[in-house]
Amino acid sequence: MSESKQTEGKPGISRRRFLTYTIASTAGFLGSTMLYPMVRFAIDPILQKGTDTEFVDVGSVDEFTERPKSVQFRIKRKDGWYEPEEGESATAWVSKKGDAILALSPICKHLGCTVTWEGGGHLKQYYCPCHGGLYEEDGTNVPGTPPTGPLDQYAYRVEGGRLLLGPTQQGGGA
Numbered sequence: 001m002s003e004s005k006q007t008e009g010k011p012g013i014s015r016r017r018f019l020t021y022t023i024a025s026t027a028g029f030l031g032s033t034m035l036y037p038m039v040r041f042a043i044d045p046i047l048q049k050g051t052d053t054e055f056v057d058v059g060s061v062d063e064f065t066e067r068p069k070s071v072q073f074r075i076k077r078k079d080g081w082y083e084p085e086e087g088e089s090a091t092a093w094v095s096k097k098g099d100a101i102l103a104l105s106p107i108c109k110h111l112g113c114t115v116t117w118e119g120g121g122h123l124k125q126y127y128c129p130c131h132g133g134l135y136e137e138d139g140t141n142v143p144g145t146p147p148t149g150p151l152d153q154y155a156y157r158v159e160g161g162r163l164l165l166g167p168t169q170q171g172g173g174a
């Protein structure tokens with residue numbers, strides 16, 4: 001019996017077309033289920049950025065005050081497949097209010113320049129010289145300036161009176 005006779009007068013799609021769609025969608029499904037683990041395995045280190053960052057001693061907690069102080073240190077971090085033996089250099093702006101420590105990344109959230117405390121004559125603010133970005137003392141970006149998000153913050157621990165900084169995490173704010 002020919003296909004045209006079978007489908008003659010019946011609404012819907014032909015048997016051939018139905019089989020084509022079924023085979024194509026089954027092949028697509030099987031292909032994607034096989035590809036997904038391979039792709040995931042290949043890009044997983046990128047997705048895990050900074051998760052195995054070690055905490056680094058950056059000084060005595062007593063050194064820090066309400067006025068942000070810049071500290072330089074080397075941090076061991078696996079970034080994708082890249083893990084420099086000697087660690088990578090990092091900077092944080094650290095301030096302390098009571099027992100609360102705030103350690104901000106100096107990397108501007110606009111295009112990645114380096115911010116400075118009270119730079120460009122901006123009192124009590126972080127200033128990015130590249131495009132005039134401003135952040136409040138707590139790292140919140142000032143609306144109307146180029147950065148669209150707050151400065152990242154370092155995770156921290158205090159152990160035996162020493163301040164240890166770890167991976168950065170997204171700050172909250174405007």
Ligand code: FES
Pocket residue numbers: 108109110111112113128129130131132133146147
């Ligand atoms: S990179 Fe900081 S304002 Fe543009």
